[in-house]
Amino acid sequence: MPLTKRQRTRVVRGSQYALLVLVVIVVALVADWGRLQRAFFDVGIVADLFPEVLTTALVNTVLYTLLGFGFGLVAGLLLALMRLSSVPPYRWIAVTYIEFFRGVPALLVFIALGFGVPLAFEMALDQYVTVMLSLGLVGAAYMAETIRAGIRAVPKGQTEAARSLGMSHGRAMLSIVIPQAFRIVLPPLTNELILLTKDSSLVYLLGLSLGQYELANFGRDALNEYKSLTPILVAGLLYLVITLPLGHLVRRLEARTAKAR
Amino acid sequence: MTTDTAKTGRAPAAGDPTAIAVTGLHKAFGDLEVLKGIDFTVRRGEVVCVIGPSGSGKSTLLRCVNLLEEPTSGTVVVAGTEVTDPDVDIDRVRRRIGMVFQSFNLFPHLTALENLTIAQQRVLRRDKAEAERIARANLARVGLSDKERSYPAQLSGGQQQRVAIARALSMDPELMLFDEPTSALDPELVGDVLAVMRSLADEGMTMLVVTHEMSFAREVADRVVFMDGGVIVEEGPPDRVVGAPQHERTRTFLARVLDPAAAEVGEVADAGPEGKRVDR
Ligand SMILES: Nc1ncnc2c1ncn2[C@@H]1O[C@H](COP(=O)(O)OP(=O)(O)OP(=O)(O)O)[C@@H](O)[C@H]1O
Ligand SMILES: [Mg+2]
Numbered sequence: 001m002p003l004t005k006r007q008r009t010r011v012v013r014g015s016q017y018a019l020l021v022l023v024v025i026v027v028a029l030v031a032d033w034g035r036l037q038r039a040f041f042d043v044g045i046v047a048d049l050f051p052e053v054l055t056t057a058l059v060n061t062v063l064y065t066l067l068g069f070g071f072g073l074v075a076g077l078l079l080a081l082m083r084l085s086s087v088p089p090y091r092w093i094a095v096t097y098i099e100f101f102r103g104v105p106a107l108l109v110f111i112a113l114g115f116g117v118p119l120a121f122e123m124a125l126d127q128y129v130t131v132m133l134s135l136g137l138v139g140a141a142y143m144a145e146t147i148r149a150g151i152r153a154v155p156k157g158q159t160e161a162a163r164s165l166g167m168s169h170g171r172a173m174l175s176i177v178i179p180q181a182f183r184i185v186l187p188p189l190t191n192e193l194i195l196l197t198k199d200s201s202l203v204y205l206l207g208l209s210l211g212q213y214e215l216a217n218f219g220r221d222a223l224n225e226y227k228s229l230t231p232i233l234v235a236g237l238l239y240l241v242i243t244l245p246l247g248h249l250v251r252r253l254e255a256r257t258a259k260a261r
Numbered sequence: 262m263t264t265d266t267a268k269t270g271r272a273p274a275a276g277d278p279t280a281i282a283v284t285g286l287h288k289a290f291g292d293l294e295v296l297k298g299i300d301f302t303v304r305r306g307e308v309v310c311v312i313g314p315s316g317s318g319k320s321t322l323l324r325c326v327n328l329l330e331e332p333t334s335g336t337v338v339v340a341g342t343e344v345t346d347p348d349v350d351i352d353r354v355r356r357r358i359g360m361v362f363q364s365f366n367l368f369p370h371l372t373a374l375e376n377l378t379i380a381q382q383r384v385l386r387r388d389k390a391e392a393e394r395i396a397r398a399n400l401a402r403v404g405l406s407d408k409e410r411s412y413p414a415q416l417s418g419g420q421q422q423r424v425a426i427a428r429a430l431s432m433d434p435e436l437m438l439f440d441e442p443t444s445a446l447d448p449e450l451v452g453d454v455l456a457v458m459r460s461l462a463d464e465g466m467t468m469l470v471v472t473h474e475m476s477f478a479r480e481v482a483d484r485v486v487f488m489d490g491g492v493i494v495e496e497g498p499p500d501r502v503v504g505a506p507q508h509e510r511t512r513t514f515l516a517r518v519l520d521p522a523a524a525e526v527g528e529v530a531d532a533g534p535e536g537k538r539v540d541r
Contacts, residue, residue, distance in 0.1 A: 155366075157362060157364055157366040158366060158368065160329055160362070160366065161360075161362065161366035161367075161368070161425075162368075162380075163329065163352075163355060164327055164329065164355055164358070164359075164360035164429075165355070165356065165380035165384060165428070165429075165432060166352050166353065166355045166356025166357075166380060166384040166385075166432065167352070167380060167383060167384055168352050171383055171384070175379060175383060176368055176379075179370050180368075180369065180370050183370065
């Protein structure tokens with residue numbers, strides 16, 4: 001008996017639900033719930049983690065991210081302007097920098113700054129400076145490319161209008177082109193902030209002191225203490241507390257940009 | 262500033278009757294020679310319309326006057342300042358020359374009022390209150406006092422172009438350049454912009470206008486310049502150039518502009534004024 005199109009859709013959909021229900025039942029029967037809960041979400045441990053996981057770890061994650069982002073943004077803008085310069089050596093320097101730092105792992109940069117520089121130059125950088133540079137140097141390379149694309153996306157007529165009003169090249173860039181470029185690159189820059197939030201976990205390599213722990217380090221430390229995955233899950237959820245709203249913001253900004261066109 | 266007037270861009274003796282003097286102007290983009298020796302002058306208070314087919318070099322000529330394009334050779338003197346002199350402070354010259362673009366080029370991140378004040382404050386160093394006073398006066402002049410807080414995206418094309426004219430006027434320019442100011446507008450919005458330009462002309466503003474609006478050229482221009490292929494083919498009072506053109510090329514062009522349907526089949530290779538691209 002041939003099925004109509006609607007009947008066939010219903011059968012396919014029905015069997016998909018049936019499969020799902022079956023899997024859920026099997027997992028529910030097989031799993032050792034007590035143990036899983038102890039491993040992943042031990043309420044006692046969660047209570048123990050607070051408030052330090054917020055006041056120290058989350059705060060430090062945000063602080064490190066902002067340090068890296070701030071440095072990366074300024075350096076990225078500078079690199080973008082160098083990349084667009086009419087003086088060839090500036091362009092070469094910018095291109096070399098961008099290609100280098102986009103091409104090597106961020107981990108390597110952390111090792112170089114955290115261990116390489118102190119050993120080779122026999123001087124210890126301030127911890128916060130190390131964090132800012134490690135996160136910012138790589139971030140700057142990505143942000144430079146984003147900002148450069150943003151500057152180039154501003155129509156040439158904007159510069160021409162500014163120049164025809166007597167503005168110098170620099171003034172036209174500062175007052176007219178860069179503000180418009182930043183509106184264009186706000187969504188990708190926010191994405192960069194999300195990536196940096198996650199990359200800030202690499203700071204854990206640097207062997208910081210207790211008060212300087214960020215989420216990953218804090219979770220790792222608590223993991224050793226409690227022999228439970230709970231701290232890692234809590235740390236993960238706290239990353240989401242930062243990254244999910246930012247991701248939502250990116251989509252709203254993108255929608256706004258799309259509407260403005 | 263007073264020691265070397267020619268280089269600082271200050272106005273020369275008020276008696277100088279020449280606003281723009283172009284001599285032997287050549288401009289090439291790579292191998293493409295766009296202007297092939299242009300000579301012409303615009304007197305103070307004069308309204309000169311430049312007409313001609315697409316690609317004839319009208320925009321390039323206009324852009325050479327305020328050095329948005331660097332001439333390949335020849336000289337351009339604007340109100341006594343030789344702008345082609347390599348030692349000239351071009352930013353100082355440009356602030357005296359208002360320019361209105363086909364695609365308006367308002368600053369989209371600024372309100373109408375801010376579009377008018379930013380260069381006054383940043384370039385002329387006027388304080389905020391004075392810049393706003395002058396800006397409001399100019400918005401009133403173009404009939405848009407109620408739009409000072411609007412962003413360009415919230416304005417119609419005709420309104421945007423009038424704000425752009427007001428923006429140029431706020432710098433107190435000695436002359437104004439218009440590059441097809443109505444070509445990007447819906448037909449019903451053209452009239453408002455032309456009316457503003459007409460009143461400017463009546464107030465004695467020196468204007469160099471690239472346009473396809475033949476009625477404007479006939480009624481407002483003191484002189485019409487017809488360009489084709491990078492040279493001036495003929496120029497003179499509108500009655501003569503538009504009314505009774507001497508050259509065959511002028512006649513062909515006018516026939517097509519005034520009655521596009523009558524365009525000859527042999528001429529389709531040339532895009533003509535209706536085939537214009539609008540740079541946005
Ligand atoms: N920046 C540039 N680089 C290369 N070629 C150019 C440039 N600007 C203009 N041209 C060329 O110069 C020629 C004249 O251009 P121009 O814009 O002056 O013509 P126009 O008379 O204003 O035409 P239209 O009526 O279409 O505006 C065209 O062939 C154009 O392609
Ligand atoms: Mg043109």
